[in-house]
Amino acid sequence: MVPTRxxxxxxxxxxxxxxxxxxxxxxxTSLDEPGRNEVQVRNLWLSVDxxxxxxxxxxxxxxxxxxxxxxxxxxxxxxVEVSHHxxxxxxxxxxxxxxxxxxxxxxxxxxxxxxxxxxxPQAYLGVMGMPGFTAWxxxxxxxxxEAGETIFVSGGAGxxxxxxxxxARRLGARVVASAGxxxxxxxxxxxxxxxxxxxxxxxxxxxxxxxxxxxGFHVYFDNVGGDHxxxxxxxxxxxxxxxxxxxxxxxxxxxPPAGPSSLxxxxxxxxxxxxxxxxxxxxxEPRFQAEMAGLIxxxxxxxxxxxxxxLENAPAALIGLFSGANIGKMLVRL
Amino acid sequence: MVPTRxxxxxxxxxxxxxxxxxxxxxxxTSLDEPGRNEVQVRNLWLSVDxxxxxxxxxxxxxxxxxxxxxxxxxxxxxxVEVSHHxxxxxxxxxxxxxxxxxxxxxxxxxxxxxxxxxxxPQAYLGVMGMPGFTAWxxxxxxxxxEAGETIFVSGGAGxxxxxxxxxARRLGARVVASAGxxxxxxxxxxxxxxxxxxxxxxxxxxxxxxxxxxxGFHVYFDNVGGDHxxxxxxxxxxxxxxxxxxxxxxxxxxxPPAGPSSLxxxxxxxxxxxxxxxxxxxxxEPRFQAEMAGLIxxxxxxxxxxxxxxLENAPAALIGLFSGANIGKMLVRL
Numbered sequence: 001m002v003p004t005r006x007x008x009x010x011x012x013x014x015x016x017x018x019x020x021x022x023x024x025x026x027x028x029t030s031l032d033e034p035g036r037n038e039v040q041v042r043n044l045w046l047s048v049d050x051x052x053x054x055x056x057x058x059x060x061x062x063x064x065x066x067x068x069x070x071x072x073x074x075x076x077x078x079x080v081e082v083s084h085h086x087x088x089x090x091x092x093x094x095x096x097x098x099x100x101x102x103x104x105x106x107x108x109x110x111x112x113x114x115x116x117x118x119x120x121p122q123a124y125l126g127v128m129g130m131p132g133f134t135a136w137x138x139x140x141x142x143x144x145x146e147a148g149e150t151i152f153v154s155g156g157a158g159x160x161x162x163x164x165x166x167x168a169r170r171l172g173a174r175v176v177a178s179a180g181x182x183x184x185x186x187x188x189x190x191x192x193x194x195x196x197x198x199x200x201x202x203x204x205x206x207x208x209x210x211x212x213x214x215x216g217f218h219v220y221f222d223n224v225g226g227d228h229x230x231x232x233x234x235x236x237x238x239x240x241x242x243x244x245x246x247x248x249x250x251x252x253x254x255x256p257p258a259g260p261s262s263l264x265x266x267x268x269x270x271x272x273x274x275x276x277x278x279x280x281x282x283x284x285e286p287r288f289q290a291e292m293a294g295l296i297x298x299x300x301x302x303x304x305x306x307x308x309x310x311l312e313n314a315p316a317a318l319i320g321l322f323s324g325a326n327i328g329k330m331l332v333r334l
Numbered sequence: 335m336v337p338t339r340x341x342x343x344x345x346x347x348x349x350x351x352x353x354x355x356x357x358x359x360x361x362x363t364s365l366d367e368p369g370r371n372e373v374q375v376r377n378l379w380l381s382v383d384x385x386x387x388x389x390x391x392x393x394x395x396x397x398x399x400x401x402x403x404x405x406x407x408x409x410x411x412x413x414v415e416v417s418h419h420x421x422x423x424x425x426x427x428x429x430x431x432x433x434x435x436x437x438x439x440x441x442x443x444x445x446x447x448x449x450x451x452x453x454x455p456q457a458y459l460g461v462m463g464m465p466g467f468t469a470w471x472x473x474x475x476x477x478x479x480e481a482g483e484t485i486f487v488s489g490g491a492g493x494x495x496x497x498x499x500x501x502a503r504r505l506g507a508r509v510v511a512s513a514g515x516x517x518x519x520x521x522x523x524x525x526x527x528x529x530x531x532x533x534x535x536x537x538x539x540x541x542x543x544x545x546x547x548x549x550g551f552h553v554y555f556d557n558v559g560g561d562h563x564x565x566x567x568x569x570x571x572x573x574x575x576x577x578x579x580x581x582x583x584x585x586x587x588x589x590p591p592a593g594p595s596s597l598x599x600x601x602x603x604x605x606x607x608x609x610x611x612x613x614x615x616x617x618x619e620p621r622f623q624a625e626m627a628g629l630i631x632x633x634x635x636x637x638x639x640x641x642x643x644x645l646e647n648a649p650a651a652l653i654g655l656f657s658g659a660n661i662g663k664m665l666v667r668l
Contacts, residue, residue: 054602061602062572225598238396244600259593264559266578266609268388268395273607275600 003030004040008071009100009314014056018252018322023056024072024315031105039094039108040082046100046332047075047125048308048317049159053251062277072314073099075130077121083108095124100314102334118293126159126329127303128292134278135163136288138243139171142276143219147172150213152232155223155248156196157184159329164221164245165194166301173219176212178202178228180324187327191302199228206231216240224249230260236269244275252322304328337364338374342405343434343648348390352586352656357390358406358649365439373428373442374416380434380666381409381459382642382651383493387585396611406648407433409464411455417442429458434648436668452627460493460663461637462626468612469497470622472577473505476610477553481506484547486566489557489582490530491518493663498555498579499528500635507553510546512536512562514658521661525636533562540565550574558583564594570603578609586656638662 006029013023034040052074055066066072076099080092085108088094094111098104114121119128126132138160139145151168155161156177165188168175175194179185188196195212202208209217209231216237222229225247233242250257266273295301306326308317314332321330340363347357368374386408389400400406410433414426419442422428428445432438448455453462460466472494473479485502489495490511499522502509509528513519522530529546536542543551543565550571556563559581567576584591600607629635640660642651648666655664 062604229597230593244605246601247598250598256595256598258595259564259597261590261592263563263593263597264581264584264590266607267580267611268609270396270609270611270614271578272609273600275602275604275606277601277604280604 003032004103005029006031006101006103007311008102009311010069011056011066011072012069014058014068017254019053019056019315019319021315021319026312031103034082034084034105037085037107037109038105039080039085039088039111040103040105041078041094041096041098041111042081042103043076043078043101043334045077045122045125046311046314046334047129048314048321048330048332049074049131050246050248050251050321052318053322062279071099071101073097075125076100077114077124078103085109088113093121095129100311100332102311119296122305122329122331122333123296123303125331126305127163127301128289128296130278131159131329132163132292133285133288134245135160135167136292137276137278137281137284138221138245139164139167141281141284142243142274143221143241145171145173145219149218150174150176150215151219151221152209152213152217152235153177153221153223154199154228154232155179155246156188156192156194157327158223158248159326160245161221161223162188162192162303162328163301165192168221169194170295170300174213176209176217178224184324184327187304191304206234209235219243221245222247226250226257230262233260233262233265233271236265236271238269240269240271242271242273244273248322305331307331307333309333337366338437339363340365340435340437341645342436343645344403345390345400345406346403348392348402349586351588353387353390353649353653355649355653360646365437368416368418368439371419371441371443372439373414373419373422373445374437374439375412375428375430375432375445376415376437377410377412377435377668379411379456379459380645380648380668381463382648382655382664382666383408383465384580384582384585384655386652387656396613405433405435407431409459410434411448411458412437419443422447427455429463434645434666436645453630456639456663456665456667457630457637459665460639461497461635462623462630464612465493465663466497466626467619467622468579469494469501470626471610471612471615471618472555472579473498473501475615475618476577476608477555477575479505479507479553483552484508484510484549485553485555486543486547486551486569487511487555487557488533488562488566489513489580490522490526490528491661492557492582493660494579495555495557496522496526496637496662497635499526502555503528504629504634508547510543510551512558518658518661521638525638540568543569553577555579556581560584560591564596567594567596567599567605570599570605572603574603574605576605576607578607582656639665641665641667643667
C-alpha cells in the first residue's frame with residue numbers, strides 16, 4: 001500500500017527579531033499506518049497564535065521551546081480519516097495540538113472531539129477555544145471585573161481582546177479598547193459595542209487615556225505591553241487590577257525592552273498585577289465552554305476571523321500577527 | 335506670659351533629584367496656648383522615612399505632597415507638657431504625625447498614647463510602628479508567606495526589611511536578604527538570623543540570586559525597585575508573589591527610570607505583583623501591635639536604630655537614607 005503523504009511546517013532557524021519566511025520550511029513526510037488506539041486526522045484549520053513566537057527561541061518558559069527541524073506545534077481542527085481508537089470514528093471533527101501539518105497519525109487520547117452544532121469548527125481555535133478561554137479567565141478569574149467598573153483592553157480587536165471586550169461589556173462594565181487600524185476600531189464599535197481608538201493615530205497615549213476616562217481604570221487587560229502598559233498604569237484608579245495576558249509589542253524584540261517607567265504606581269495606587277496562562281485553569285474550561293456556547297447560541301457574542309489559505313502560508317500568517325494583519329482570530333484554512 | 339517657643343523644619347524648595355540641605359529651613363515659631371481639647375507636646379524622637387521623599391514633589395499620590403514653606407510632617411514621639419484633653423495627662427508619651435518640630439500644640443484626638451512598657455518609645459516609630467506594620471502586612475497579608483517557602487527581601491537591613499526578614503524566618507521560610515554594606519550583612523546574619531549578601535559588592539545581581547537560590551523565590555519583598563526588581567523577577571518561581579513595598583533606589587530620580595526589562599515573566603511565570611500602603615489596613619493594626627509586643631517581650635525580634643541628634647540634623651538624616659546611611663530605623667533624637 002502506498003503510504004499516506006503529508007506536509008508539515010518545520011522550524012529550521014531560531015529568529016532573532018521578527019521571524020522571517022526562511023526560518024520555516026515545508027517538509028514532505030509519509031505517515032505510518034495508525035496502530036492500536038491511534039487515529040489518522042486530516043487538518044482543516046490551523047491556529048496561528050502570538051504565543052508561538054515565544055517558543056521559537058531557546059528559553060524554556062511555561063512549556064518547552066520548539067525543536068529545530070521539527071514541526072511547529074499548535075492548535076488545529078481536523079477530521080478523522082482512520083480510527084483505531086474506541087472513542088473516535090471516521091468523520092469526527094477533532095481538536096489537536098499537533099500543529100502545522102496537513103495530516104497526522106497520533107494516539108486518539110490526545111485528540112478531542114468538538115461539537116460543530118455549538119459553533120463552527122474553526123471557532124474552537126478562537127472564541128470557543130484557547131483565546132476565548134483566556135479572555136474569559138482574564139475577565140472573570142483574574143480581574144474579577146464587576147458591573148459599573150471601567151476596563152481598558154489593549155489589542156481589543158485581537159482574538160483574546162475582542163472576546164474580553166464583549167464579556168466585560170456584558171457584565172455591565174464600561175469598556176475602552178485600543179486597536180491598530182480604523183477597520184479594527186470600527187469593528188469594535190459596531191460589532192463588539194465598545195468604545196475604541198486607533199493607537200497608531202494617537203500621539204500621546206497617556207493623554208488619550210485620560211481624555212477618554214478621566215477617573216481612571218479599575219482594570220487594565222494588557223495584551224500589548226510596552227507603551228500601552230506604561231500609559232495604562234498611569235491612568236489606573238487606586239486598588240486597580242492589571243491582567244497581564246500578553247505583550248505582543250515585544251515578542252519580536254532581540255533584547256527584552258525596558259519595562260514601564262510608571263511601575264512605581266503599583267505602590268502608590270496599590271495595584272495588583274497578575275499574570276496567567278490558560279492551561280493552569282483547565283478545571284474551569286467546561287464552565288467556560290458551556291457559557292460561551294450559550295452566548296453563541298443566543299447570538300450575544302460576535303467574533304471575526306482573518307483567514308489565510310494553504311499550509312505553506314502559515315509562516316506568513318504568524319509573521320503578520322506582529323504587524324497587526326489580523327482582525328480577530330488568525331487562521332490557516334487547508 | 336512669654337509664649338512658648340518652638341523650632342520647625344520647613345520644606346522651602348522642592349528638590350529635583352536628591353534633596354539637599356538648602357531645600358530645608360529651620361524656622362522659629364511661638365506656640366499658641368493650648369485651647370479646649372488641645373495638648374502641648376514636646377517631641378523626643380522624630381521619624382525619618384523614605385516615603386517622605388515622595389511628598390517633597392508636586393505630585394499627589396496617596397496623600398497630598400508637603401506644602402512649600404510649611405513643616406515636614408511625619409511620625410514623632412513626644413511627651414505631653416500641657417493637656418486640656420480629657421484623655422491625656424501631663425507626662426504621657428504620645429505618637430503624633432506633626433513632624434519635624436521641637437514642640438507643637440494640637441487637638442488631642444490626633445495624638446496617640448503609647449505604652450513604654452511594651453517597647454521603648456522610639457520603637458513606636460520603627461518595629462512597633464509604621465515600618466513594622468508595613469513589614470507585617472507585606473509578609474502576612476500581601477505575600478501570605480508560608481513555612482517552607484523561600485523569600486528574597488531587598489533592603490533587608492532597613493526599617494521595614496529587617497522586620498520582614500525576621501517575621502519570614504519565624505514563619506519557617508528560608509530568607510535571603512540584600513543589603514548595602516558589610517556591617518548590614520553582618521547584622522542580618524548575626525542578629526536577624528538570615529542569609530544576606532552585599533549587593534554593592536555583587537557584579538551581576540541575577541547570577542548572584544541564582545547562585546544563592548537555584549530553585550527560585552516563592553516571594554520577593556521589594557523595598558528597592560530598579561535592578562533588584564529586574565533580577566528578582568527573573569529568579570521567581572512559577573506562581574510567585576511580589577510584594578511591591580518600596581523603590582528607594584529611584585525616589586530621587588529626576589525622571590522615573592525605565593522599569594524592569596524582565597516584566598514579561600509576570601506572564602510566563604504567572605506572578606502576582608501587589609502594591610500596598612500600610613494605612614489602607616488600619617483595621618489590622620491592633621492585631622499587629624499585640625503580636626509585635628509579644629515578640630518583643632519574649633525577645634524573639636531584634637531591631638536596630640541609626641540615631642542622629644538634633645532637630646537641625648533631620649534633613650541630613652533624610653538625605654542619608656538614600657545613600658544607605660542607616661542600619662535599621664533612622665531616627666532623630668531631640
